[in-house]
Amino acid sequence: MKKLLNIIGIMSLAVAANAQSNAHIGRWYIGVNGMIGGVWEKMSMRTTGLNYTNAIYNRVPESTSFDNKTSYGGSLQIGFFFDKRREWGIATGVMYATHDGDLSLNNWAVQYQSTDFQNATYRQMITAQGPVKESLKTTNIAIPVVVKYRTQLSKVVGIMIDAGITYSVQTKVDYTGSGTFNYEAAYKYAQTGDGYTTVYDNSPVPDRSDWLITEDQYNRTKGDGGQVAYFNSFKAQGYNVGLNESAGASGTFNYKNGTIGVIFQPQVTFRLSNHIGLQVGGYYMYQNFSNSSDNWNTRLTDKIGTYNSVLNNTIKNQQVSYGGTLGISFMF
Numbered sequence: 001m002k003k004l005l006n007i008i009g010i011m012s013l014a015v016a017a018n019a020q021s022n023a024h025i026g027r028w029y030i031g032v033n034g035m036i037g038g039v040w041e042k043m044s045m046r047t048t049g050l051n052y053t054n055a056i057y058n059r060v061p062e063s064t065s066f067d068n069k070t071s072y073g074g075s076l077q078i079g080f081f082f083d084k085r086r087e088w089g090i091a092t093g094v095m096y097a098t099h100d101g102d103l104s105l106n107n108w109a110v111q112y113q114s115t116d117f118q119n120a121t122y123r124q125m126i127t128a129q130g131p132v133k134e135s136l137k138t139t140n141i142a143i144p145v146v147v148k149y150r151t152q153l154s155k156v157v158g159i160m161i162d163a164g165i166t167y168s169v170q171t172k173v174d175y176t177g178s179g180t181f182n183y184e185a186a187y188k189y190a191q192t193g194d195g196y197t198t199v200y201d202n203s204p205v206p207d208r209s210d211w212l213i214t215e216d217q218y219n220r221t222k223g224d225g226g227q228v229a230y231f232n233s234f235k236a237q238g239y240n241v242g243l244n245e246s247a248g249a250s251g252t253f254n255y256k257n258g259t260i261g262v263i264f265q266p267q268v269t270f271r272l273s274n275h276i277g278l279q280v281g282g283y284y285m286y287q288n289f290s291n292s293s294d295n296w297n298t299r300l301t302d303k304i305g306t307y308n309s310v311l312n313n314t315i316k317n318q319q320v321s322y323g324g325t326l327g328i329s330f331m332f
Contacts (some may be wrong), residue, residue: 037323178248
């Protein structure tokens, strides 16, 4: 029992020492933190074929993969500790974070109804020759609102914990994307009176009577290795056909503003004086960004050489950011 009373006495003295220690720390807090870590992302996307007229979908489902790289950023906070012991407070400020990543769209192909340069209806067939790749740089500016808790473990060392929400002011993605595509065509003719007109052949397998400008058809009928020149001759006449045609673009994609996220940030503090301290720790942040439906009408590619970002088909993007922090704080 005597030992227990001694332990309780020591703990009471420690608490008293902490209270006395906190009393010398200012109620107002300004903190500047640098952040570095990683990002996990999960994108939910629409099938890109929905943007094409009377589309016939690819037999192999398209899929996306994402490879994230290092995330880094920083934050500026101002807060106030309101309780008697100056342990509990509230803070807000601004947070900036950016990270790079690579997005790949695999197994992409579409066949759909289109109109050519002579206003003739036909079946356009576009097939990606390998993954469509985009290099992305995501930048997020947010306002955090957090509850802060701090306490001193000794005269020098303490802990500070933030927990709260973030409000996204701007989330933009600078992208550079490219792919290689085969553009092919199928023309079906239907008799109308004394003549013929073109109609859309929406059968999974084109009709035998169709005029096919496809690589497979050329190899079946000629097979002499001259398919590129063959396609180029029709392209020169105005037909939207070509083999291994490159398409790409750079631009900026914006998610909707106003996303509410959560943040948790524990840190160890080192008091240099009653007014200045260093802090090192970690952070965890979750955000769920959504896309504007206005972007969903954008086609990945239709005319040879045209390109729009795969991101236009994003429904939502869940992001988890995590890593380490290093900063300095000022108390007054």
